[in-house]
Amino acid sequence: MNDRSNVEFSEREALLFHSHDRPGKIEIVATKPMATQRDLSLAYSPGVAVPVKAIAEDPAKAYDYTAKGNLVAVISNGTAILGLGNLGALASKPVMEGKAVLFKRFADVDSIDIELDTEDVDKFISAVEIMEPSFGGINLEDIGAPACFIIEQTLKERMNIPVFHDDQHGTAIISAAGLINALHLTGRDIRDCRMVVNGAGAAAIACTELIKAMGMPHDNVIMCDRKGVIYQGREEGMDQWKSAHAAATDTRTLQEALSGADIFLGLSAGGALRPEMVMEMADQPIIFAMANPDPEITPPEAKEARPDAIIATGRSDYPNQVNNVLGFPFIFRGALDVRATTINDEMKIAAAEAIAALARQQVPEEVAAAYGTSHSFGPDYIIPAPFDPRLMEIVPAAVAQAAMDTGVARLPILDMDEYRHRLKSRLNPTTSVLTLAYDQARAHPRRVLFAEGEEEVVLRAAIQFREGGYGIPVLVGRDDVPDRLRALGVSDPEEYEYHNSRKSPLVSEMVEYLYERLQRRGYLRRDCERLVNQDRHIFGALLVALGEADVMITGVTRQYNQSLGQVMKVLDPMEGRRPFGIHILVGKSHTVFMADTTVNERPSPELLADIAEQTAAVARRMGHEPRVAFLSYSTFGNPPGNWLENIRDAVALLDARGVSFEYEGEMAPDVALNPKLMKNYQFSRLSEPANVLVMPGLQSANLSAKLLRELGGDHVIGPMLVGMANPVQIATMSATASELVTLAVLAAGGIAR
Numbered sequence: 001m002n003d004r005s006n007v008e009f010s011e012r013e014a015l016l017f018h019s020h021d022r023p024g025k026i027e028i029v030a031t032k033p034m035a036t037q038r039d040l041s042l043a044y045s046p047g048v049a050v051p052v053k054a055i056a057e058d059p060a061k062a063y064d065y066t067a068k069g070n071l072v073a074v075i076s077n078g079t080a081i082l083g084l085g086n087l088g089a090l091a092s093k094p095v096m097e098g099k100a101v102l103f104k105r106f107a108d109v110d111s112i113d114i115e116l117d118t119e120d121v122d123k124f125i126s127a128v129e130i131m132e133p134s135f136g137g138i139n140l141e142d143i144g145a146p147a148c149f150i151i152e153q154t155l156k157e158r159m160n161i162p163v164f165h166d167d168q169h170g171t172a173i174i175s176a177a178g179l180i181n182a183l184h185l186t187g188r189d190i191r192d193c194r195m196v197v198n199g200a201g202a203a204a205i206a207c208t209e210l211i212k213a214m215g216m217p218h219d220n221v222i223m224c225d226r227k228g229v230i231y232q233g234r235e236e237g238m239d240q241w242k243s244a245h246a247a248a249t250d251t252r253t254l255q256e257a258l259s260g261a262d263i264f265l266g267l268s269a270g271g272a273l274r275p276e277m278v279m280e281m282a283d284q285p286i287i288f289a290m291a292n293p294d295p296e297i298t299p300p301e302a303k304e305a306r307p308d309a310i311i312a313t314g315r316s317d318y319p320n321q322v323n324n325v326l327g328f329p330f331i332f333r334g335a336l337d338v339r340a341t342t343i344n345d346e347m348k349i350a351a352a353e354a355i356a357a358l359a360r361q362q363v364p365e366e367v368a369a370a371y372g373t374s375h376s377f378g379p380d381y382i383i384p385a386p387f388d389p390r391l392m393e394i395v396p397a398a399v400a401q402a403a404m405d406t407g408v409a410r411l412p413i414l415d416m417d418e419y420r421h422r423l424k425s426r427l428n429p430t431t432s433v434l435t436l437a438y439d440q441a442r443a444h445p446r447r448v449l450f451a452e453g454e455e456e457v458v459l460r461a462a463i464q465f466r467e468g469g470y471g472i473p474v475l476v477g478r479d480d481v482p483d484r485l486r487a488l489g490v491s492d493p494e495e496y497e498y499h500n501s502r503k504s505p506l507v508s509e510m511v512e513y514l515y516e517r518l519q520r521r522g523y524l525r526r527d528c529e530r531l532v533n534q535d536r537h538i539f540g541a542l543l544v545a546l547g548e549a550d551v552m553i554t555g556v557t558r559q560y561n562q563s564l565g566q567v568m569k570v571l572d573p574m575e576g577r578r579p580f581g582i583h584i585l586v587g588k589s590h591t592v593f594m595a596d597t598t599v600n601e602r603p604s605p606e607l608l609a610d611i612a613e614q615t616a617a618v619a620r621r622m623g624h625e626p627r628v629a630f631l632s633y634s635t636f637g638n639p640p641g642n643w644l645e646n647i648r649d650a651v652a653l654l655d656a657r658g659v660s661f662e663y664e665g666e667m668a669p670d671v672a673l674n675p676k677l678m679k680n681y682q683f684s685r686l687s688e689p690a691n692v693l694v695m696p697g698l699q700s701a702n703l704s705a706k707l708l709r710e711l712g713g714d715h716v717i718g719p720m721l722v723g724m725a726n727p728v729q730i731a732t733m734s735a736t737a738s739e740l741v742t743l744a745v746l747a748a749g750g751i752a753r
């Protein structure tokens, strides 16, 4: 299918993708149980009559009792399917289904595709306008110009929900965001640039209008269509929308128009821009070849002709994807959440600015990983990737705020911070659990020591930690730390504190400190000197011990137990505590805490009881009412075995201690977690499935945690080390930067203790 980009697939593969399993890309999933007769009576007749009457009395109640408020129709007649042209309503269905699933994937907006088999503008309008009761918003898609302008304008006037032609405004918003950053990088002022737009259809006209509204003078823009330059006085193939952009120019072809131009904006068809045309453009030309599926010119061709160019396409498999997918899910999210009556210009500009600003910030690790290479703001990264999780928090909030500021919000958001948290948790359950911890870390920034500052993943974590405002990173590393930070896109690496064990003035104090601790454990002074100079875990832990940092993060360069062993040469557990590890499993609707997954091989009854109490405390700190299950292969003595006494004694110890949470055991994991199986044990003291699982021993605990991490559907946080006097977190060797930041935040915020 395509041999030039870095993603290859065959036509067969594309067809199989769409046909395998269940044909197509969407299905409907019920949000209410449909298991019993009673459920059916409530969901349908007779129960359904109650909300019917309520809505008849007060139409706004439709938002409370139906899916309307989160439902968007993606509607097309297939007259301009991508850049493939007019292939009809039915052929557009795969694209419309695709848009519907993107709505869901990126912004948790429910969406359904509707293909209307008509090119008659009035019929199209009548069909859509009577759908208003069904939907919270209408996304028009792939309707050719000029019909699309009339359709959208009329529907906007007639409907009281947002109507948004994505090829026009979605594209305009994203290309404006990309252009803001490309101009920024090349030091240009929008008022002095010359731009050539190829295409004069839905997308091209809307993009040009927005860019002119942002300050580019009308006389600096030349627009071309299939017949060449749209000049003043041209009569052939014109309409009122093209005429509005006709230029006073002697040029007649795209090639002539491009001579000396700063910007090429392609919204036409694949292959329309040839390398020799690009050669004529100004220095550092900006080339947005946005036709889909094939751009006007491919990035390799453009780069060969002009190595100094900044190049963007509409595709995800090249750098700089300027595609409306970056916009429409998040724009509708914001509009739906305030029940906006429309999506106005202020909301569009707010979205463009928010997206542009995001690209100038440090790229999160999961995004860098998805790209397969590291990215920071520059010619190959002028626009965030659609799967950047920050889009979901930032863009809808900006759109919702603009809707409120311009008086089109029917349900204003009273607490914007709370709304942003809600946005994050819609997609990523981990973040809702962590939100408080992140807030806490921001409110009380602490000094966090990243002991393995020679590792790129650690540097990334330190950057994210600082840029997120979560605290002050302190790095252990050599003198190239600033250069390496700069290479990762940090503009002020000198602001980062780092300690080099070969040069640190603290070394002699550290050696004394360590020798004092280890002299009766078989260590000579010179052993201690060597440890301080050569072991970053020891050196890092000593920095914490001497008060240079509050929290320590390490673990990516060594096995867990080796890292822990070194750290414990320097730092102590809390008085009367034995450190242990917790893995936190975060699913779509549940969070489970599993312990001890990392430290104690055969916990005694006392230790099992301690682990239960302390893990319950962590669960509480993370907003969950703990229900502890002591796990075993056996449930209440069945099958009988030799290893149950420890667990029973631990349960008895909790009885004696009179703890304030539910606990029960011994029980198998399915009994602990499955409500149906639980019902077989009416005497059990757990009122609901357990959310704290105390494991009987390290073997089963560690391997369960690792299996779940590798195979399970849940997101896994941890292992989180608790019980140390100074907060220390030891990550796994496979940890990503985001995972390191999470551990740092949990430790700094006092949740992991």
Ligand SMILES: NC(=O)C1=CN([C@@H]2O[C@H](COP(=O)(O)OP(=O)(O)OC[C@H]3O[C@@H](n4cnc5c(N)ncnc54)[C@H](OP(=O)(O)O)[C@@H]3O)[C@@H](O)[C@H]2O)C=CC1
Binding pocket: 079, 080, 081, 082, 083, 084, 142, 143, 144, 145, 166, 167, 168, 171, 198, 199, 200, 201, 202, 203, 204, 224, 225, 226, 227, 237, 266, 267, 268, 269, 270, 272, 290, 291, 292, 293, 313, 314, 322, 323, 324, 325
């Ligand atoms: N990256 C993105 O996010 C998006 C990309 N697009 C892409 O933009 C393109 C246009 O889409 P849309 O505006 O919806 O479609 P329209 O049908 O509304 O407009 C197409 C326009 O392109 C012009 N055109 C077609 N071929 C050429 C050519 N070889 N040279 C010059 N002009 C040409 C047509 O000229 P004429 O008027 O003479 O017929 C027409 O003006 C498509 O390729 C689409 O995939 C669209 C939306 C978003």
Ligand SMILES: CC(=O)C(=O)O
Binding pocket: 081, 082, 083, 142, 166, 167, 291, 292, 314, 323, 324, 325
């Ligand atoms: C991306 C898009 O909407 C298009 O190419 O039509």
Ligand SMILES: [Mg+2]
Binding pocket: 082, 141, 142, 166, 167
């Ligand atoms: Mg489209």
